[in-house]
Amino acid sequence: MHERGNVMVFLEHRNGEPADVSLELVCKARELASTLKVGAEAVAIGSGNAYDHEALGRFGCNRVFAVEHPGLAQFTSVPYAKVLTQLITEYEPQIVLFGATTTGRDLAPRVASELQCGLTADCTDLQIGEHKVKRQVYENVLLQIRPAFGGNIVATIVSPESRPSMATVREGVMSKQILDVWGPAQLIEKQVSLSEVDFPTQVLEVVHKEKSVDLKKAKIIVSAGIGAADPQALEAVYELAKTLGGDVGASRPVVDAGIVPKEHQVGQTGTTVRPNLYIACGISGQIQHRAGMMESKRIIAINSDPQAPIFDIAHYGIVGDVKQVIAHMIKAYKDKD
Amino acid sequence: MAFRIVVFVKQVPDTQNITGQAMKEDGTVNRDALPAIFNPEDANALEEALRVKEIFPDTMITAMSMGPPKASDVLKDCLYRGVDQAVLISDRAFAGADTLATSYALACAVRRLGPVDLILCGRQAIDGDTAQVGPQVAQKLGMNQITSVCDIREINEDWITVVRGIETGFETVRSAFPVLLTVTSAANDPRPPKATLVMAYKNILCHIEDAYDESYIEPACGLGAEHILQWNLASIQADPDRCGLSGSATKVKKIENVVLTATESKRIENTYQSVSGLIHELIHEHILG
Numbered sequence: 117m118h119e120r121g122n123v124m125v126f127l128e129h130r131n132g133e134p135a136d137v138s139l140e141l142v143c144k145a146r147e148l149a150s151t152l153k154v155g156a157e158a159v160a161i162g163s164g165n166a167y168d169h170e171a172l173g174r175f176g177c178n179r180v181f182a183v184e185h186p187g188l189a190q191f192t193s194v195p196y197a198k199v200l201t202q203l204i205t206e207y208e209p210q211i212v213l214f215g216a217t218t219t220g221r222d223l224a225p226r227v228a229s230e231l232q233c234g235l236t237a238d239c240t241d242l243q244i245g246e247h248k249v250k251r252q253v254y255e256n257v258l259l260q261i262r263p264a265f266g267g268n269i270v271a272t273i274v275s276p277e278s279r280p281s282m283a284t285v286r287e288g289v290m291s292k293q294i295l296d297v298w299g300p301a302q303l304i305e306k307q308v309s310l311s312e313v314d315f316p317t318q319v320l321e322v323v324h325k326e327k328s329v330d331l332k333k334a335k336i337i338v339s340a341g342i343g344a345a346d347p348q349a350l351e352a353v354y355e356l357a358k359t360l361g362g363d364v365g366a367s368r369p370v371v372d373a374g375i376v377p378k379e380h381q382v383g384q385t386g387t388t389v390r391p392n393l394y395i396a397c398g399i400s401g402q403i404q405h406r407a408g409m410m411e412s413k414r415i416i417a418i419n420s421d422p423q424a425p426i427f428d429i430a431h432y433g434i435v436g437d438v439k440q441v442i443a444h445m446i447k448a449y450k451d452k453d
Numbered sequence: 454m455a456f457r458i459v460v461f462v463k464q465v466p467d468t469q470n471i472t473g474q475a476m477k478e479d480g481t482v483n484r485d486a487l488p489a490i491f492n493p494e495d496a497n498a499l500e501e502a503l504r505v506k507e508i509f510p511d512t513m514i515t516a517m518s519m520g521p522p523k524a525s526d527v528l529k530d531c532l533y534r535g536v537d538q539a540v541l542i543s544d545r546a547f548a549g550a551d552t553l554a555t556s557y558a559l560a561c562a563v564r565r566l567g568p569v570d571l572i573l574c575g576r577q578a579i580d581g582d583t584a585q586v587g588p589q590v591a592q593k594l595g596m597n598q599i600t601s602v603c604d605i606r607e608i609n610e611d612w613i614t615v616v617r618g619i620e621t622g623f624e625t626v627r628s629a630f631p632v633l634l635t636v637t638s639a640a641n642d643p644r645p646p647k648a649t650l651v652m653a654y655k656n657i658l659c660h661i662e663d664a665y666d667e668s669y670i671e672p673a674c675g676l677g678a679e680h681i682l683q684w685n686l687a688s689i690q691a692d693p694d695r696c697g698l699s700g701s702a703t704k705v706k707k708i709e710n711v712v713l714t715a716t717e718s719k720r721i722e723n724t725y726q727s728v729s730g731l732i733h734e735l736i737h738e739h740i741l742g
Contacts, residue, residue, distance in 0.1 A: 130621065190624075192626070193588065193591075193597070193598045193599070193600070194597055194598075197592070217620055218600065218601050218617070218618065218619045218620060219619075221584045221585075221600065222588060222598070222600040222601075224585075225552065225583075225584070225585035225586075225587075225588040225589045225592075226588045226589065226591065226592045226598065228553065228585070228589070228702075229553065229556060229588070229589035229592035229593060230592055232553065232702065233553075233702055234551070234553070234701075234702030234703035235552070235553075235585060235702075235703070236703060237581075237582065237583040237584065237585060238582060238583075247704075247706055249704075259706065260703075264580075264581060264582075265466070265468055265580060265581075268468065268710070269708050269709065269710055270708070270709045270710075271705055271707070271708050271709075272705070272706040272707040272708075272709075273703050273704070273705060273706065274703070274704055274706045275702045275703045275704065276704070277702065278702040316597035316628055316629060316632070317597060317599060317626050317627070317628050318626065318627045318628070319624060319625075319626050320614065320625045320626060320627055321624070321625040322619075322622070322623075322624050322625075323622045323623045323624075323625075324621045324622040325621065325622040325623075336741070360741060361742065384582075385582075392740050393735065393740050393741065413740065414735065414738075414740050416731070427718060428718070430718055431717070431718060431719065432718070432719050432720075432721050432731055433718055433719070433720050433721065434720075434721045434722075434723055434728070435720070435723065436723030437723075440723065441723055441728065444723070444724070444725045444728035444729070445728055445732060447725065447729075448725065448728050448729035448731075448732040448733075449732050449741070451729070452732065452733065452736060
């Protein structure tokens with residue numbers, strides 16, 4: 117085994133800039149690399165990305181491999197997997213991280229299958245640690261922590277016998293920070309040879325829809341569950357969000373019922389949020405939902421059922437009719453001065 | 454035009470609807486109390502296959518599942534909806550497989566079937582939510598893949614045009630055959646079982662084959678399945694070292710049940726005065742502006 121491989125991040129771009137999730141992963145890679153006393157590096161595949169990748173040094177990235185090819189302007193599975201597999205084979209990183217995006221979740225398994233290495237999806241934490249099997253001890257193994265079974269269990273996964281250890285991580289799970297002490301990253305331009313057979317998918321059209329809400333950035337979220345899904349209660353939820361300067365979230369059943377659009381969904385299959393204030397209105401608190409909002413700084417739960425599990429994780433619990441409690445809140449907030 | 458389609462289906466515990474009965478006293482989930490269901494997005498994949506068959510009636514659809522003998526339930530469900538044959542991949546040697554080992558066994562089984570034009574599967578299964586098996590099978594079969602498909606726009610003998618959902622919107626992409634598609638719940642509303650097919654298949658049995666059989670002949674399309682074909686390690690000529698736990702690159706080091714963590718929780722009375730007190734407290738702490 118090679119003990120000294122680096123920690124590599126597959127970099128995704130949105131509008132020519134690295135995606136937030138990729139920058140978050142570069143920061144995580146830096147942390148893991150420091151523990152392992154190795155380097156952190158990123159792979160940027162594309163065409164005509166104007167972004168200055170040396171700037172990734174600010175996030176603790178040591179070097180960036182840039183692969184430019186006109187056929188790689190848009191993500192398609194086969195050529196991206198081929199290029200990344202080649203780079204991993206050449207540079208032998210010990211860890212490779214991907215955003216758990218539609219791209220990362222498409223690319224990572226194909227590359228892992230090619231390299232016959234372990235891949236853990238949707239990790240919520242990554243650590244370096246030891247793994248013992250009977251008398252064998254593996255040092256400095258990537259501990260990949262993820263919820264499973266619909267969020268009802270948390271599993272720690274390791275892949276000590278294959279290399280590299282690969283993991284995907286959702287956006288917003290790791291935090292991003294700029295490190296002042298780091299200089300520019302070293303930029304290494306890589307040439308690849310790709311032929312027509314490497315491009316079996318033809319992208320005909322890409323339609324970008326403007327997102328009406330970005331819950332990840334929200335400081336205050338007022339969320340509606342099934343207990344607040346009737347028209348009057350829902351109106352109260354929207355009114356409260358507007359009054360407090362927050363955004364509206366929703367639990368999965370409310371979204372599944374088509375009452376609130378999908379981009380408002382908070383939870384394991386929706387968006388993971390960590391606002392300063394989360395007000396859960398008529399939400400019972402299924403594990404899938406809690407997994408997506410437990411990190412909120414303050415949680416207020418309003419529910420008519422005093423036994424609702426949401427009260428177990430709320431900082432403040434109010435038992436009562438959602439509409440009535442919200443009316444009190446709006447009035448109290450408007451009367452604050 | 455007649456396509457040869459394989460649909461992967463999985464029987465999963467219903468993790469999305471955990472009721473009070475499934476919770477143990479310590480706040481963890483009693484997995485045995487969860488009903489086993491047809492993985493939701495696999496039903497969407499099956500529906501897309503059946504729609505292709507409606508356009509091209511000579512299409513041959515094989516439903517395939519890997520799991521314990523009980524998993525034949527989901528294959529029966531596929532027969533009730535109109536697939537031509539059903540294959541269960543079942544062997545103790547497959548137990549404990551991660552996605553790498555699972556995709557290896559499925560790829561071996563697809564090879565056993567012979568040439569395939571289109572593989573359809575759900576984007577992900579609700580028990581693991583990994584979304585890995587589809588792409589890994591595609592890689593092992595040297596096939597193109599398109600994930601998160603929410604619509605099949607056009608299919609003809611040369612290509613298939615599909616729409617895939619991405620974070621920022623949609624992509625319309627085209628691929629020649631063979632190709633593997635993973636399908637999302639946005640694609641369609643799966644059809645219900647057909648009464649005549651339920652009557653025809655409700656007592657269907659598994660035909661266990663435990664060695665590779667050279668004389669194996671693909672059943673002629675349209676005659677209907679007589680058995681659910683059950684294949685094991687030997688019949689798909691799989692390497693035992695690449696199956697099950699020994700073929701898995703990932704190992705579970707530790708499992709912790711998620712227990713409801715009681716934070717320090719304050720009960721606030723549902724009165725204007727108490728709620729107002731809370732709002733002022735939050736303003737004072739700069740949580741509210």
